[in-house]
Amino acid sequence: MDRAHAQRGVTLVELMVTLAVAAVLMFAVVPNVGHWMRSTQVRNATESIQAGLQRARNEAVRRNRNVQFSLVSLADPAVMDDSCALSSASGSWVVSLADPSGKCGAAADNVDPFIVDRHAVAQGGRNVVVTALQVDGATPATTLSFDAFGRVVSAGPIARIDVVHAAGATDARSLSIEVAPSGSVRTCDPLATAADDPRRCLLPR
DSSP, rough: OOGOOOOOOOOOOHHHHHHHHHHHHHHHHHHHHHHHHHHHHHHHHHHHHHHHHHHHHHHHHHTTEEEEEEEEEEEEEOSSSTTEOSSSOEEEEESSSSSTTTOOOOOOTTTTEEEEEEEOOOOOTTTTTEEEOOTSSSSSSOOOEEOOSSSOOSSSSOEEEEEEEEOOTTSSSSSSEOOOTTTOEEEEEETTTOOTTBBBBBBBB
């Protein structure tokens, strides 16, 4: 037989070494994957809420009338239906012309509460904890309204929304959304504290 063309199989030792190396790599990567997934859920929920706030503000200017943004709890966090109730601790939201409580399943923008847009938190942001507060950083808040100039006009409106992972994992990123009286909406990082850091949150904690 021509040795140049002889086929050589994998020995048991080589196979065991390969499996051992693969196991080490897997154990090294798994914690990073978990961190990435938790941070992604926080980021998805934050971006969704920020998009809802921006939609409410834009619609208020476009329609030349007040438009309300509301955080709502749901019986099933993946299904937007009439089980909804105003909540300062939910990532699900509704943009509407009237109070959406018990009416979140209504046909969009056709009947009371005249829903413009809505989003259930479980659609990309499951396993997050949301806390919405007034400007004092302590009083719970559930809604805010924008006027035709894009300014916040409601009494006791949402000024800050904190989003963290439900597991309380210290390696998962937490984010906050701040809404100024002028109506501007921005995402900030609670861990950024330097005065010159543009990611720094501005409202009291």
